[in-house]
Amino acid sequence: MKIANIDLGPRPVLLAPMEDVTDIGFRLLCKRFGASMVYTEFVSAEALVRSVKATERKLAISDDERPVGIQIYGRSVDAMVEAARIVEQARPDLIDLNFGCPVKKVAGKGAGAGMLQNIPLMLEITREVVKAVSLPVTVKTRLGWDASHIIIPELAEQLQDCGISALTIHGRTRAQMYTGEADWGPIADVRRNPRIKIPIIGNGDITTPEQARRAFELYGVDAVMVGRATFGRPWIFKEIRDCLDLGPGAPPPLTNDEKIDVLLEQLRINVERIDEYRGILHTRRHLAATPVFKGIADFRPTRIAMLRAETTAGLTAIIEQARQMLARRDNTQAPQ
Structure with missing residues (x-):
């Protein structure tokens, strides 16, 4: 077209x-x-x-x-x-x-x-x-x-x-x-x-x-x-x-780990191309809406912290914390 x-x-x-x-x-x-x-x-x-x-x-x-x-x-x-x-x-x-x-x-x-x-x-x-x-x-x-x-x-x-x-x-x-x-x-x-x-x-x-x-x-x-x-x-x-x-015949979708890596890359790109403050603001909107973290028990405090983070290092640490929570959830749900 x-x-x-x-x-x-x-x-x-x-x-x-x-x-x-x-x-x-x-x-x-x-x-x-x-x-x-x-x-x-x-x-x-x-x-x-x-x-x-x-x-x-x-x-x-x-x-x-x-x-x-x-x-x-x-x-x-x-x-x-x-x-x-x-x-x-x-x-x-x-x-x-x-x-x-x-x-x-x-x-x-x-x-x-x-x-x-x-x-x-x-x-x-x-x-x-x-x-x-x-x-x-x-x-x-x-x-x-x-x-x-x-x-x-x-x-x-x-x-x-x-x-x-x-x-x-x-x-x-x-x-x-x-x-x-x-x-x-x-x-x-x-x-x-x-x-x-x-x-x-x-x-x-x-x-x-x-x-x-x-x-x-x-x-x-x-x-x-x-x-x-x-x-x-x-x-x-x-x-x-x-x-x-x-x-x-399509390949499998991205894993949750790969998706989180993409969100971290988005944060990095936004901070580099805009500035730290506005780059974080732009990225937080996507973190609030992403389906990756849905279904994690007791995730609300982590989500709130994610949306209040004001530094790249702080937001990255919270995302990594969410990655660990997601891994624990998936391990619990995996068939024995």
Whole structure:
């Protein structure tokens, strides 16, 4: 599958852009484990135009993670166009427009999924950004504002006509936020539309390799995008790729020891590439969500200590303590 001239191979699996999650360390690990494409945290167009340093730092990318996209959001044509031009100087492989974020601080101000209530402005922004930059421009959005306004079949055609190179559809409305189940039926309808020529990327509730495989087989999407299921679990891309490419002949999954080594490496990369304080903050979010430590008896005090650690050495020691607890649990559960 190709997005413009970017060849992502057959049945690509993409890492979704997520605030405070898809920092450079995490992206590099996801890429190593088989992510076909990764995205930065989403970037506020208005903050970028105002040269807010914390926002500008999000533009830092590495050649080792390519292909990589930078996603921007905003509610002004001028700000989005100027931000896209700034982003282009960071040399990503593509620019993605966020018309799907449902959180109140974004959608409530008319940006992100808030654009689903102002389609003319969404289309104007898209057209003007496409004209302003030489990079491929893609869009991520939702089915509609609420269940009474499932507009994605018509919206997909309108966005394609604006010149975008691919469209990612999250199978929920803005009103749903992240509740309920993602509905892939409308995504499949868009993919089956003979007028749609651009790649359609499905997103929503891909939490296992089998779900990714079914998304390709049942809904015919060109690619799938994985979001929340990656938290503390960058190796999910290996699990999905093995399922898609090798099936029953796939090698065994990573051991718990190997997974903990990955989490420690993520900590190291984040501290080296950001700084100790923020690197630890970014890593703690993944440690809080990782499935590796689930099922360990009396783990709550260790988890709390993990989330309060303020130094690399201290956090590393707590993770190693958790490794020992996990080993004792596994030895106890092993058949005699």
